[in-house]
Amino acid sequence: IDMILRLIGRSAPAPSTLKKMPKVLRLPARATVKLEDTWDLAPLCASDAQWESEFKKLDKQIAGYEKFRGKLGDGAKKLAACLKFDSELDRAGERLGVYAHLKVTEDQANSAYQRMMGRYRSVASKAGLTREEAFDVVQETVIAIARQVKKGQYDPRAGSFKAWLL
Numbered sequence: 001i002d003m004i005l006r007l008i009g010r011s012a013p014a015p016s017t018l019k020k021m022p023k024v025l026r027l028p029a030r031a032t033v034k035l036e037d038t039w040d041l042a043p044l045c046a047s048d049a050q051w052e053s054e055f056k057k058l059d060k061q062i063a064g065y066e067k068f069r070g071k072l073g074d075g076a077k078k079l080a081a082c083l084k085f086d087s088e089l090d091r092a093g094e095r096l097g098v099y100a101h102l103k104v105t106e107d108q109a110n111s112a113y114q115r116m117m118g119r120y121r122s123v124a125s126k127a128g129l130t131r132e133e134a135f136d137v138v139q140e141t142v143i144a145i146a147r148q149v150k151k152g153q154y155d156p157r158a159g160s161f162k163a164w165l166l
Helices: 002-007 048-068 076-106 111-127 131-150 161-165
Strands: none
Touching: 048 076, 048 111, 076 111
């Protein structure tokens, strides 16, 4: 630093004029934190082993979307089943993702939880659609429903359009 100060034509301040640096505080190691001062993650997953089991199920369930491809216009029951499947998968994924995220934030240095979060993100991206794919699905669904309505399968006297969809 002295060399830089000399190059720009200044001198270092006298040591007596320097302010003392505040003491650096460090977070306690996770193992030393009292249990009552930590998150209770049991409502999400009772243990890492349960998370692993649920994660494997979620990963396998993603393929279940295929059974709905091209069939959402087959009627209200098919569409309702798809929406139910999607909602259940979304809830399970959200629970697993929050658990993994909170575990990582407990201890940033714990590589096991970093891996857990990475695996969750990988599976979550596998379940998601690109923007273009999402537009295609919506378009495909609307067209299929319109065809069913055109065929006369929707009867307004039977109830609302929403009720027909569900």
